[in-house]
Amino acid sequence: MARDRSPTNSPPAKSRKDSSTTTIASLGEDILLEIFLRLPCLATLVRAALTCRGWRRAVASSPAFRRRFRQLHPAPLLGLFFNPPGAVQEPGLPALPSFVPTRGTDRDQAAAVRGGDFFLTSLQERPGVDNGWDIEDCRGGYVLLGNGDQLTMALVNPLARRSERFFDYGHEDTREGYRGYGMVHRACLLCSDEDPTSFRVGVRATVFCSDTGEWSVRPWVHIPGKPRRGRGEWWIQNCNMEAKGVLYWVYKNRKCMLTLDTATMDFSVDELPIFLQNRLCSFVVGEMKNGEPCIVYVINFTVGVLLRRTENHGVDRWVLDRAELLETQLGQVLGKVMEDYNKVKVVAVRDGFVYLATLDELSDSRTPSWFLSLCLETMISEKLFQRTYDSSVHPYVMPWPPSLVGNYWRFAPEDGT
Template identity: 45%
Template sequence: MSRRSDPTEPPPAKSPMLSSPTTINSLGEDLLLEIFLRLPSLATLVRAALTCRPWRRAVASSPAFRRRFRELHPAPLLGLVVEPQHDALPAFSPAQRRDRDVLAAIRGGDFAFTPLLDPQDHALDAPLRWRIQDCRGGYLLLLNWDAGLLATVNPLAPWGTEYFDFPFDMEASPGNPDQQPVSLDVHLLSSDEDPMWFQLVWLLYEKSRVQVVVFLSDTSDWYFLPWFEVKERLPPQDADKYWLQSGSQANGTVYWPFTNQEHMLKLDTDTMEFSVSELPPYLKGRQGCRFVVGETKDGVLCIVFCTGLSIGVLMNRVDDDGVESWILSGMVHYEVGADPPINNHTLQVMAIEDGFVYFTTSEMVLVLCLETMKLEKLFPRSFRAHHFHPYVMAWPPSLLGNYGSFFVQDGANNAN
């Protein structure tokens, strides 16, 4: 016989309904991006964000998130792109890392640069004499004198390779060979947040004046800017025709040292105006002293130079009156250990990227962190070429948002 409940007692409480479990897909974009900030590297973020459209849209629609991620996680070095010595394409020496996401990025790229083997009839049968001019924003800028072409190649997006005809005929006039301007180098200007925008800046110079020729992606045209007279080159200065060295880019300015180690030519890439400044006293007159102008992780202008097996770092300071000066912020000595260079002049500074400085000896590739001043060995040098460019992973266009087929909007997107 069933028991009857006491009418004076309250009815038993009902079992609570089980709520739906919380999943990552049910999180709002703000929480999702906070989780993404804790991922270890850009390579890991790319693999995660391209999993689905909502995750891609969350990253692509937030410049503030991308700025915070860059501050917390420097883009990983994928390897070194090495200048070929003969009729060959640039070679790639991968960084010896065990990070599976970085390795996946390397495996997914075309670091054999195969688009240059079939340049869509641009180069016809010209030799494969592509020389590296710059490496920035994930793109290599290469020059082929025989074909009269420049090319931009992104190993992680090889289908986007572009070719550009030279803006001038570099054949010297038979009657006046000395009047032909010297072509020095070409630099690539790019934007972290607009992958569709870029500029090419090509420097020409004569005995006492300089000129830049600029390619604008907005118009797909070359523009010859006015000549600039360099008073530091006027008589009684030496009359050497080749009085400038290859330049380096930092904080929106390109710097070309004078061969006599007395001055630097500077080009402000915002205004396209030239100026000249004296070299710091630490470098002035030091023939054969290799140095590179760059910037720290925080954007402070710096110069890194080598003397024997010692490395010096100069920081640019501006006082309250606006006067600039160069301060020696530190020196580091390379302890050769078990891999001594062939001679004491083989320690060479090659490039500054994202606050890291890259060097080579005859046996080793080294890196110096400007924040900690710690010098480390990356991996043994496996190439003979004297010049290389660090290839740092760039943000893919699909995570940079509002342009073309990647335009971010509410609802479905056109691309994953």
């Protein structure tokens, strides 16, 4: 024991911590963001970035990173909303849109859907409003719904589990100066990737701005080339299409398309290519992956893409960019059930993806449709799910949460830095 206490037998030295050791907490923002770029999807990025304040600030303060991430990883489709198929048979029963999630294997995306309110229960809890709702538009993580009986609109954010706003679209301002017979509203959403808390709702040429909480009423304008209809008949199809801040409506005779540039609030009319006037052709205006406006059409199993181009004489026209027969590819994706269908139809176009539904119009079959997505960059299709196709379809694409989009200084006081 004495030997053990001898000053010549000093205790073993404690191992010193290597000051050069790098931990994940000590990574600089540039390296951290490079790591984040390698995450598989937006849902995984959201889960990682919200781990701590520093990581959240790194993403929120870098618009350049968000642009690169969007280019590498398009925002994922979480599912499709379907409007109620018809009028409510029993007034006591709610008529609400239904939601069908995609069957992907990504656990973070599945968790986002499970944590959201895709049953739209916030609408059912609204006192004094009947549950007869139809989706008018669905963009930027918002769902815009209309209640035609009570001339009320609601803006819902399913991922945030709340109704953002209820407002009346039957106020006198929207009808001021109108002398026609009857009036049909066409409501659209205008959203921004870099300002997800801000939105605009357009009804007629009347715009509701979320920043001011007020309606901006535009004067009625003469529409050139408007086809003649009978008294009380509406002359445009019941559809709203948008691409890069421009709204599109197709004439019922399918010869022309009315456009509204929401930046200038100017109307114009484009003549449609002759093959789009074919009643057997379905088409939708949307955006390519880079945001360029496009028209995607389908005739039987042939899918084509038109882009806006300026010709030699300086006139902008829709020009065919590509067309591809998908029958063989869809046969490989769907297998033997492909024999049950004789065509596909375009139901929506979003961010470089077109959403299709299979149909059997020859035998009047009640076979449910298969819904598919088709990447316009690769022209490769993917099977989503099978469901009855009996109403309008609205894709719900995962938005960037407001907590990850904004100027760094906007978040600094909250983070205590």
